[in-house]
Amino acid sequence: MEWGYIAKYTPMYATAALLTLRIAAVGILLSLVVGLFCAVVRHFKIPILNAIAVGYIELSRNTPLLVQLFLLYFGLPKIGIKLSGEACAVIGLTFLGGSYMAEAFRSGLVAVEKIQHESALSLGLTNGQTMRYVLMPQAAALAVPALTANVIFLIKETSVFSAVALADLMYVAKDLIGLHYNTDEALVLLVAFYIIILLPISLLASLLERRMRYAGFGGTA
Amino acid sequence: MRDLAVLLEGRNLARLFEGLWVTLRLSLSSVLLSIVLGIIVGMFMTLKNPVTRAVSRAYLEFVRIMPQLVLLFLAYFGLTRVFGLNLSGETSAVLVFTVWGTAEMGDLVRGAVTSIPRYQYDSAYALGLTKIQAYIFVIIPQTLRRLVPPAINLTTRMIKTTSLVVLIGVVEVLKVGQQIIEANRYNAPGAALWIYIVIFFLYFLICFPISRFGQLLENKWRD
Numbered sequence: 001m002e003w004g005y006i007a008k009y010t011p012m013y014a015t016a017a018l019l020t021l022r023i024a025a026v027g028i029l030l031s032l033v034v035g036l037f038c039a040v041v042r043h044f045k046i047p048i049l050n051a052i053a054v055g056y057i058e059l060s061r062n063t064p065l066l067v068q069l070f071l072l073y074f075g076l077p078k079i080g081i082k083l084s085g086e087a088c089a090v091i092g093l094t095f096l097g098g099s100y101m102a103e104a105f106r107s108g109l110v111a112v113e114k115i116q117h118e119s120a121l122s123l124g125l126t127n128g129q130t131m132r133y134v135l136m137p138q139a140a141a142l143a144v145p146a147l148t149a150n151v152i153f154l155i156k157e158t159s160v161f162s163a164v165a166l167a168d169l170m171y172v173a174k175d176l177i178g179l180h181y182n183t184d185e186a187l188v189l190l191v192a193f194y195i196i197i198l199l200p201i202s203l204l205a206s207l208l209e210r211r212m213r214y215a216g217f218g219g220t221a
Numbered sequence: 222m223r224d225l226a227v228l229l230e231g232r233n234l235a236r237l238f239e240g241l242w243v244t245l246r247l248s249l250s251s252v253l254l255s256i257v258l259g260i261i262v263g264m265f266m267t268l269k270n271p272v273t274r275a276v277s278r279a280y281l282e283f284v285r286i287m288p289q290l291v292l293l294f295l296a297y298f299g300l301t302r303v304f305g306l307n308l309s310g311e312t313s314a315v316l317v318f319t320v321w322g323t324a325e326m327g328d329l330v331r332g333a334v335t336s337i338p339r340y341q342y343d344s345a346y347a348l349g350l351t352k353i354q355a356y357i358f359v360i361i362p363q364t365l366r367r368l369v370p371p372a373i374n375l376t377t378r379m380i381k382t383t384s385l386v387v388l389i390g391v392v393e394v395l396k397v398g399q400q401i402i403e404a405n406r407y408n409a410p411g412a413a414l415w416i417y418i419v420i421f422f423l424y425f426l427i428c429f430p431i432s433r434f435g436q437l438l439e440n441k442w443r444d
Contacts (some may be wrong), residue, residue, distance in 0.1 A: 044247035062377065064384035067421050070395065074402075075414040078224075152286075159288035163388060170290055170388075183302045187295055191287065198286045 002055045005185045009176060013193050016172045021197065023086060023166075024155045027093030031154065032147075035101020036096060042102070043109050060099035066160045068092045071101070073164040084143040085164045092164075093154060108143030110134060131172060137144035155198060169193055223413035228419065237416075240397035241423055248383040249310060251318035252376050258319065259326020266331040277327070284324040290385050292317045310391040318379060325375055327402045333367040334360075338443050348391070366442040373435035378427045384424070394420055 038053040047084075060068075072088040083091070114134055120130040162171035169190055176186040228234050266277045284292070296313040300306045308316065337360055345355035387395040398416045405412050 006382045013278060057289055059425060062381075062432060063421055064381040064386045065426045066387070067395065067417065067424055070398075071414075071417040071421055078411040078414040125268040156288040159290040160385065160388070170294070173294065177298055181299050188293060190294065194291055202286060 001188070002182065002185055005180075005182050006189060007050055008187065009172075009185070009189065012172055012176075013189050016167055016169045017193050017197060019170045020155075020158050020161070020165065023089050023093065024158050025170065026088050027097060027158075028154055030149055031097025031101045031150075032089065035103075035105055037107060038098065039105035041107060041130075043135075043142070044127065057099040057102055058129030061103075062195065063107055065092055065096045065157050066163060068095055068159065069164050076122065085166045089158070089161045089166055089180075090165045096155045096157065097150065100153065101147065104143045104146035105139060107146060111121030111142045112138045114135055115202035141212050143210050147209060149172060152198065157197040160192075223299060225415040226410045227401065227405045227409040227412045230405075230414065235399070236397050237419070237423075240392065240394035241427075243311075243393040244383050244386075245380070245427070247379045247386060248306065248318065248376075249389075250377050251315050251322055253385075254315070254319040255322025255326045255375070255379075256372065258323040260330055262327035262331020267334050272344070276348070281324045281328055284417055286323050287289075287384050289317065289321055290388065292321060293385060293389050310386060310389045312441065313389065314386045314391060318382065319393055322379060324376065326372065329368060329371050329375070330364075333364045336367060337363055370435050370439035373431060373438070377432045377435070380428055380431075381424065394423065400425050 031121075032217065038057065041049045041053045069092045072083060072092055073085065076083065103204065116134055116138065117130060120134040121127075123210055158168065158169050161168045165171075173186045173190040177183050223436055228237065236263060247253045262277065265273055266281075269273070296308060298312060300308055300313070341359055341363065342355060345359040346352075350358065383393070386396060398420050402413045402416055
């Protein structure tokens, strides 16, 4: 193990890690928006939109992110839609994550007792108000374990971005292995950086999960 | 449309399916190995011994926290260096997916076994069943019901994750697609779009029925 080599290339990995985190953050936020929208659409069974949401969720959950990215990055330019690697990565991650988040929110909504919905309506709240003030706060709290699991899953999925020419951690590692044959150092840095990114998030997730167990209303949680 | 017709020329379509078969072969062998090893590891995880607990916990956490692609790189590039083992892409893939699948399956088995309430064992013994009979007639049937739906879910995850092997040089469905696109870049310049759409739906057509089946069983067996 050459420690000098590790010291020399750590900044390169740090830059790559920041790129990964930036795209993951944008992708996860957009996934939450898409997921929330799909979950609400499916909960109220809004015609047409419900069918679209169901179709989207099944397509997205039953295909690999890598194939989705290839389609976006290499396929779409053939019909004149040219996207940068970063744009493809964000769109791909959102396309994948949206369905996972939708299922997480939906499982939360299903777990909120029906009487909550009925009571809110009988108090004169509209459907929108019921969702916003009564159902969603409880559903989101119930969905926290699934949501945090999805966040970790999506950050791990970002490792395929090198396939659309983004200089992420995998890309740097592969590059260095090819350039200098310092395979051990390149791989140690790769593993170390993924641990630095994912371990705190994973610990935070289990902490949050424990806190959220008290958030349920009455005896439901 | 002429671009889509490329698939019908020569052996292109057949080759694409051969590529798909490589993907499926890798994922199915990994799933089968993971189920067998996962049951053993899962039993191991239910032991109350602090040493086995710490070991299995560390294994599970490490495998879970690392992206599968990183594990593939470790096996494909790292093992060669450290142990002088020169594994082919396919062997590294089966190795990595089995190590990962075993961890996931082991955790499922552990969850299923520990979720069977104590009184199920006690009642079985009270009825005069021997330990082995209690397992065969009472515990294992209930464990299986909780185990099969998530195991099916793991299978579709495995099939989707297997697409990563193209990045360590295995010639599977995506690679064959790329080869067809490259070979026809002059007579069918737009083929990339269609071929990737076809591959996208091939994955969908394989994974969708499997995950549907899993959901069906889960709803049927919900207790």
